[in-house]
Structure formats: structure tokens, C-alpha cells
Amino acid sequence: MRILPLLALACGLAAVPSAKAALADFGRCGTGLREAALAQGGQPERLDRVFADVVPDMSVLSLLDAQPEFKTPIWDYLAALVDTQRVDDGRARLAAHRPLLDGIAAQYGVDPFTVVAVWGVESDYGRITGKRPLLQSLATLACNGRRQAFFRSELLALLKLIDNGDLAAEGLVGSWAGAFGQTQFMPSTYARIAVDGDGDGRRDLVASVPDALASTANYLKRSGWRSGQPWGVEVRIPAGFDAAQAGRGKRRPLAAWRTAGVTRADGGALQVAAISDDSPAALLLPAGAAGPAFLVFRNYDAIYSYNAAESYALAIATLADRLRGGNGLVAAWPTDDPGLGRAERRELQALLSARGHDIGAIDGLIGDATRRALRTEQQRLGWPSADGRAGTRILQALRDAAPASPAPER
Known part of the structure; x- marks a missing residue:
């Protein structure tokens, strides 16, 4: 095994003919990875085949500190994940898989709406499961950047799943961080x-919907889900409320929040079905005291454990409520430029395309080409900040504007 300089890794290396050579592209770390894989029972020939074309992908390192759950304004995050299209698609999935979901609810105690909401947020109901080769991403992160020990353990766990026959290494893709x-x-x-939800003897969360949904319910159950209880409720805080009392770790009995002047979002008395007055609850103010407020209970913590970010947990929780038939949040977000759902994003892209911008496919996904076009239009409109953000203001401005040839993009 050879040790390669970091510069060579950063520039990217061509695939090499054997796994020993490919793992050597990861330097001394690659040697350790191979030894650890063999120590947990991996077969040398199989390991060589699995890693034959695996080379470092240093682009994943920049994503370690750029997770959208922590960078995107919550009104943009929720607008994209809890939009009309995802609600309609989720209700269709509920109808199509009703017997399966009822069986899962009976076995694990997790309601169908929450299970389908996780499915919708995580992969748009199986449509978007990631494009990055898992072995490549995990090997790169195991040998570079921060959290190397964590990613090393995840890579070894993936190799064990492959050795056990749960997964095939060929074509295995997922997120940059290894989720799939x-x-x-x-x-x-x-x-x-993971559990075998379809009874075929394998746990296949990639191709089997029953396995994926049953495994999600099992995860939530093992994270403390309490059957029949809500995740939380939208509330209204009184004028002058001390926002320092908010936070997921600052729990008080439900009755104490009522005494503090917290009401339901419609102003009614704070009563929550299946939640007793002495049940601990935390107040969340994800956009400050001027935005929507939530009291959350034990089941919210189970959702939060899936991905430790408030915006993520609220996306699943509020999508589940919409799938139950709810109308969405009562309070408005404290912004004059709310985010857009995918239908509005496609409309925005169509307007940009009609003005001569080459943005590629009109798919509702805001990429670099769309952002460049948005910056050009914001500059044309004389906005003080041309940030390329896709929001309600620029959509309405382009609806109102007469068609024009685009200005030169900067």
C-alpha cells in the first residue's frame, strides 16, 4: 500500500485495476480500511471486486458543513418539502398502500400518516434516493475531513450488509453522507x-416499499414513539412572552404552559387529545416569537432522532398533519418573501426560460443555472440584493413584468 499526498487526492485519481490499488488511493487509511473489513469477516476476493473502481471524491468534504436543514430559512425549507404536490402524492400513497400501512401500524404502533410523511420527506416517495456511489463517498469521508471515525464505522457496516446478502454493491447509491x-x-x-416487511428473507430498503416503510415504523417505535399520541400542536403565545423559555430541552407540564398564557393557535383553551396536563412539553419558536409556535411532545423527539434538525422534524410532523387532512399552519412566517413549492418553482423557471435564460429542465429544482438567471433578473429590477433566491417576490415580479430579452448575465 502506498501513501499518496493530499494534493493528489484533491485533484482526483483515475480508477485503477485492482481493489488493493484502489484502496491505496486512500493512503494509509485505505490500508486500515481493508484490514478492518477483513477482520470483520470479509473475503479478500469479494472485497477486491467491491472496491475495484472506488477512488476518492473530495467534493463530498465541502458538504459536511452545508446541510440545508441548518442553512436554509425555515419558510423556504418547509415550502419545498410540505407543498401541494407532496401532500397530494402522499395521500395517493396512503390509498395505494393502505393494507400494508394498517398492518405496520398494528405491529409497530406508528400511524400511517407519519410513516408516509417520512417517506415523502426523505426520498419524495422513492423518487429521489441519491446519486452518489455509497462506497466512494463513505471511503472518502472515512479518510478525510472531520468525523472520520463515524464514517469509517458506517463504511464497515455497509460492507457487512453487502457480505450478508442484504444489498448488492453494484449500483449502490445514496446521499453524500451515506444515507440510502x-x-x-x-x-x-x-x-x-431494518426489518423484512415483505417476507422474502431479505431486508431491502432500496427496492422494497414494504421493507422501507416497516423499517421506518420500527425505527420510530424504538426511538420512543407512543401510539395514539400526537407529535405536538401549533399554539399561540401571549404578548410579551419571554422567548428564552422556548427550546426542545426546556420542558414543562402542559398545564404550566396553559398557566403561562399559551393557547391553541386559534385562541382556544390549550387542551390536547391523548396528552395529560402533567405530560412534559417543549415550546418551539423556529422563527422567533413573531412566527409560528409549537408545543411538542414525546413523539416529536422520535421524529427528531431520525435527523437531528428542528426544520427537518417539523417538515415531517407538519406533512403528516396535512396527510391527515389538516389545512396547514395558522400563523404566518415572519417574512415578506415566503418560499415556493415545486409548482411555483416550475412556474418561475418557465418565466425565466421565456425571458431567454438557459436554465435547463423546468423541473422545480433550483440549481446554479436558475440562480444565475434569478440574479440577472433581480439586477434588472434594481433590487439592492441580487442573491438568486427563488421566493414569492421575484415570482410575482416576473409575472407582472412584460417579456424582455435577458440582460447579460454577470
Whole structure:
């Protein structure tokens, strides 16, 4: 095994003919990875085949600190994930898989709406499961950047799943961080939590909808889900409320929040079905005291454990409520430029295309080409900040504007 300089890794290396050579592209770390894989029972020839074309992908390192759950304004995040299209698609999935979901609810105690909401947020109901080769991403992260020990353990867990026959290495793709399948499990979570929902003797969260949905319910159950209880409720805080009392770790009995002047979002008395007055609850103010407020209970923590970000957990929770037939949030977000759902994003892209911008496919996904076009139009409109953000203001401005040839893009 050879040790390669970091510069060579950063520039990217061509695939090499054997796994020993390919793992050598990861330097001394590659040697350790191979030894650890063999120590947990991997066969040398199989390991060589699995890693034959695996070379470092240093682009994943920049994503470690760029997760959208922590970078995107919550009104943009929820607008994209809890839009009309995802609600309609989720209700269609509920109808199509009703017997399966009822069986899962009976076995694990998790309602169909929450299970389908996780499916919708994680992969748009199996449509978007990631494009990055898992072995490449995990090997790169195991040998570079921060959290190397974590990603090393995830890579070894993935290799064990392949050795056990749960997964095939060929064509295995997922997120940059190693989550994969219809409900995006990390390999170690897959090994501990995944179940065989269709009875074929394998745990296949990639191709089997029953396996993926049953495994999601099993995850939530093992994270403390309490059957029949809500995740939380939207509330209204009184004028002058001390926002320092908010936070997921600052729990008080439900009755104490009522005494503090917290009401239901419609102003009614704070009563929550299946939640007793002495049940602990936390107040969330994800956009500050001027935005929507939520009291959350034990089941919210189970959702939060799936991906530790408030915006993520609220996306699943509020999508589940919409799938139950709810109308969405009562309070408005504290912004004059709300985010857009995918239908509005496609309309925005169509307007940009009609003005001569080459943005590629009109698919509702805001990429670099769309952002460049948005910056050009914002500059044309004389906006003080041309940030390329896709929001309600620029959509309405382009609806109102007369067609024009685009200005030169900067």
C-alpha cells in the first residue's frame, strides 16, 4: 500500500485495476480500511471486486458543513418539502398502500400518516434516493475531513450488509453522507433497525416499499414513539412572552404552559387529545416569537432522532398533519418573501426560460443555472440584493413584468 499526498487526492485519481490499488488511493487509511473489513469477516476476493473502481471524491468534504436543514430559512425549507404536490402524492400513497400501512401500524404502533410523511420527506416517495456511489463517498469521508471515525464505522457496516446478502454493491447509491434507500437509513441504522416487511428473507430498503416503510415504523417505535399520541400542536403565545423559555430541552407540564398564557393557535383553551396536563412539553419558536409556535411532545423527539434538525422534524410532523387532512399552519412566517413549492418553482423557471435564460429542465429544482438567471433578473429590477433566491417576490415580479430579452448575465 502506498501513501499518496493530499494534493493528489484533491485533484482526483483515475480508477485503477485492482481493489488493493484502489484502496491505496486512500493512503494509509485505505490500508486500515481493508484490514478492518477483513477482520470483520470479509473475503479478500469479494472485497477486491467491491472496491475495484472506488477512488476518492473530495467534493463530498465541502458538504459536511452545508446541510440545508441548518442553512436554509425555515419558510423556504418547509415550502419545498410540505407543498401541494407532496401532500397530494402522499395521500395517493396512503390509498395505494393502505393494507400494508394498517398492518405496520398494528405491529409497530406508528400511524400511517407519519410513516408516509417520512417517506415523502426523505426520498419524495422513492423518487429521489441519491446519486452518489455509497462506497466512494463513505471511503472518502472515512479518510478525510472531520468525523472520520463515524464514517469509517458506517463504511464497515455497509460492507457487512453487502457480505450478508442484504444489498448488492453494484449500483449502490445514496446521499453524500451515506444515507440510502427509500427512507434514507445510514448503514449502521440499517443493520440495527431494518426489518423484512415483505417476507422474502431479505431486508431491502432500496427496492422494497414494504421493507422501507416497516423499517421506518420500527425505527420510530424504538426511538420512543407512543401510539395514539400526537407529535405536538401549533399554539399561540401571549404578548410579551419571554422567548428564552422556548427550546426542545426546556420542558414543562402542559398545564404550566396553559398557566403561562399559551393557547391553541386559534385562541382556544390549550387542551390536547391523548396528552395529560402533567405530560412534559417543549415550546418551539423556529422563527422567533413573531412566527409560528409549537408545543411538542414525546413523539416529536422520535421524529427528531431520525435527523437531528428542528426544520427537518417539523417538515415531517407538519406533512403528516396535512396527510391527515389538516389545512396547514395558522400563523404566518415572519417574512415578506415566503418560499415556493415545486409548482411555483416550475412556474418561475418557465418565466425565466421565456425571458431567454438557459436554465435547463423546468423541473422545480433550483440549481446554479436558475440562480444565475434569478440574479440577472433581480439586477434588472434594481433590487439592492441580487442573491438568486427563488421566493414569492421575484415570482410575482416576473409575472407582472412584460417579456424582455435577458440582460447579460454577470
